[in-house]
Amino acid sequence: MLPQCTGREVAARGLCMPSSLICTLTAIALTLLSTTAAAAPFAYITNQGSNDVSVIDLASQQVVSTIGVGRSPAGVVVASRAGKVFVSNPDSRSISVIDMHDQRVVGTLVAGDGPVGIDASPDGKLLLAADWYANRLMVFDASSTEAQQAPLASIEVGRAPAGVAAHTDNNTVYVAERDDDSVAVVGVRERKVLARVKVGSHPFALCFDAVRQRLYALNVQSDDVSVIDTRMLGDTHTLKVIATVKVGKAPYGAALAQNGALLYVTNQHDDSVSVIDADSLKVLRTLSGFGYPEGVAAHGDKVYVVNWMDDNVSVLDAASGKPLRQIATGKNSRGFGAFIGAAALP
């Protein structure tokens, strides 16, 4: 299940170096990275109540620094190819730019009315932010730290755009349109919505599965996951929901683990996590013992679940779901996005 390097990916040290993909590629690539003495991976946990980010060194399993950002930070994306971590601050209407080498804020971008869900294109060139209040997807130059930079594009989407997921083609972007119960397929170059697919009730988080060419949309009101086949059928750009998987109450985060074999879904109102076999789409087990879990990400043989109520991260063994430890973070921790990564080496 190794990713094939596309013409636009750079092969470095014999590996494809994708950056900020939610789910599969991050898990695979970082597993490979850790065996070739590459840059250390960290988890960047947004703490909405303390206006900062807890930086966890995954090797030592400890918080090594806390970085102050804007007000009520929620969304996060580690853009490895850009060497940056982006954090959305909806109450400051801004996005903080953290340099992964220095582990400090190097810029704050003015970003619409309410940036929440963010992602980055795998090539590290584009920062993508859904503007929750203004119903648009903002596309920024990920290499620029200039505060007042105008977005490269501002594309109208549906109502209450929440989760954002970039495709490996570095042009297609999926946006959950929460109040429309749909997912939009946006073309950045085309500057418009190319297609739409109806999903369950109130989709919030999205998880792109590059290997299977699928998108998982988490529906917080219908308590299920819509599994979308993302292969465009000819020129019709038609997307299909191929399955709907029932999970617990208010699913808010999803991540692929174990080389993409397992899909972990956090059920915020049940204080539980559903573990789904990503091939058969069967729920294998439901783990308990969490506190309003939201963000989730995987690295190597572990899964990291962010507990908003408990202000900590639960570390699990990815294969079995067994809890290993808890790491205390800041207040009202969310980790909404792809929060694990390592700076890609120059």
Added chain:
Amino acid sequence: MPMKLLGGWLTPLAAFAMFSVVPLTGDAHGPTRQKVVEKVTINAPAAAVWGRIKNFDALKDWHPVVAESPASQGNTVGSVRSIKLKGGGELIESLEGYDDAAMKYSYRAKDGGALPVTNYTSAITVTASGNQSIVEWRGAFYRGHPGNEPPPEQNDDAAVKAITGVYQSGLANLKKLAEGG
């Protein structure tokens, strides 16, 4: 521009109540979810403490500001508790989870009750600690006012203060009762 809750989902009632056109001037400060966690340690065995609170309709027997708390279907998930407070005010809550073995139940409040909160969910748990018990009461909610400029009695601080008051007074009284006070 309709105001929406950040990171939360709206019940149909809440969504209707919140549809209001609010000008986005100055700093947008939309509502973010708040939480309160209160704990008390009680010098009594967990089973006994749980016995006092385990029935969804028993709230009036241990919470000092509750006058009535009948529940429509006992401890069955979906049961609706209609609380009347001493001195006026009402709250309607529905049971979302019940686990007798784990000594825990959780519920959701219908919007528009006596407390300045919306989208309010809560859980109460009793845990044994030797011969003592630890009771934890925790809740998540948004403030009463959905817009940018909430009046002081409906802002985040007011919401947190109100829920904290409910939990602290309830747990303090439970401790008193359970310890034979």
